[in-house]
Amino acid sequence: MHFTGLVKTIKERREALHVTQETIAELSGVGLRTLKQFESGKGNPTLLTLQKLLDVLGMEVCLKIKDLTSNQ
């Protein structure tokens, strides 16, 4: 999953929960500015920042072997 996909997934998850960026920022402890920057596809969050956001959204990072059939 590329950066763009991660952003999209997280943003969609937040919207599905009907929660504002401000709320997520408060609950996660991540700065509102940082969250906005991330959701608008800018920036390069640290793993910790990403995990804080995911945590509040009831999600987590996982690793998988790249799917060779869907290369490129």
Added chain:
Amino acid sequence: MHFTGLVKTIKERREALHVTQETIAELSGVGLRTLKQFESGKGNPTLLTLQKLLDVLGMEVCLKIKDLTSNQ
């Protein structure tokens, strides 16, 4: 998956491939110092750094809904 788990998985993957940190650093474009720091459990890599490393290891980040049954 928590930070510790990510580190462990990545390190084990690298070792399973019989590749040195130096090689991964060169192939990924991530500084050797950064990789060392990461594998020794220190630091807080950016998503980009993480993805560069995973890429070389044939892996990728994915997101999943947290498993409630395995809480704590």
Added chain:
DNA sequence: CTGTAAAGTGCATTATATGGCATTATTTTA
């Protein structure tokens, strides 16, 4: 053991993520 390769660490510098504040743009709602 001994030498060598691989991994870990201290220090300094540079690049950049974080985050607050004010302002603007966009979306939603009444």
Added chain:
DNA sequence: TAAAATAATGCCATATAATGCACTTTACAG
């Protein structure tokens, strides 16, 4: 369509990730 809520962006200070270099420690082959 006006007002209110949400989201995006510029400016900017601070914290810290990224990285190179030199050196130490650990692992391993001979």
